[in-house]
Amino acid sequence: MKTQINEIKRMQQLAGIISESQLNEEQEVTPEQAAQKALSVVDDLENNSEINKVADKIANDPKASKQLMDLLSKYGINPVSLNESIEDAAQKLSLILAKKAETIKEEDNYGGAFLAGLVGGGTLAHYLFSVTTADFVGGLTHSTAAMPETIMGAIIGAALAVIGKKVYDKVSGND
Numbered sequence: 001m002k003t004q005i006n007e008i009k010r011m012q013q014l015a016g017i018i019s020e021s022q023l024n025e026e027q028e029v030t031p032e033q034a035a036q037k038a039l040s041v042v043d044d045l046e047n048n049s050e051i052n053k054v055a056d057k058i059a060n061d062p063k064a065s066k067q068l069m070d071l072l073s074k075y076g077i078n079p080v081s082l083n084e085s086i087e088d089a090a091q092k093l094s095l096i097l098a099k100k101a102e103t104i105k106e107e108d109n110y111g112g113a114f115l116a117g118l119v120g121g122g123t124l125a126h127y128l129f130s131v132t133t134a135d136f137v138g139g140l141t142h143s144t145a146a147m148p149e150t151i152m153g154a155i156i157g158a159a160l161a162v163i164g165k166k167v168y169d170k171v172s173g174n175d
Helices: 002-014 020-024 031-039 042-046 049-059 062-074 079-083 086-102 111-119 122-129 133-137 149-172
Strands: none
Touching (some): 031 086, 086 111, 111 149
16 A cells, blocks of 8 residues: 555656655654644634534534533543534644554555544544545645555544534534
8 A cells, every 4th residue: 555655656756646745645644743843734624614503513413512522521622612612623633643543553644544544434424434535634845645544544534623622612502
């Protein structure tokens, strides 16, 4: 899989999609670095129309809302605290999911398998699968094909924090 990723990056560089420095960029990223990169897109995630649609769907489905709040609690995020600091929650979830993503084998990094490995199945995963990788990533990178799993996990963590806040606000009437 690394060979395929390197070949994809080389073709992207030849096509002018990525620069030479991006081509030579190191693929390995620590979970801490990934969490920092993910924090840089929290504002984009909060204003992303697709993320907002998913949050609305989850808020209107009691089963999905409960699964999201249970998932947040599992990772030590109190939904009430999302009102205090979305950045703190996003940083915590980004780091947790970046570490978890780091353990996912490269050959499992495709389609819904990657996301299911991070957040599990069920109704919540069904709604999250409707958000494309590009919706999660925002302006962070030109290419999601060459994105290390750690960064993708971190971005999903940040997105879950944002979605969690939006769902909590809607369900509790703070919206």
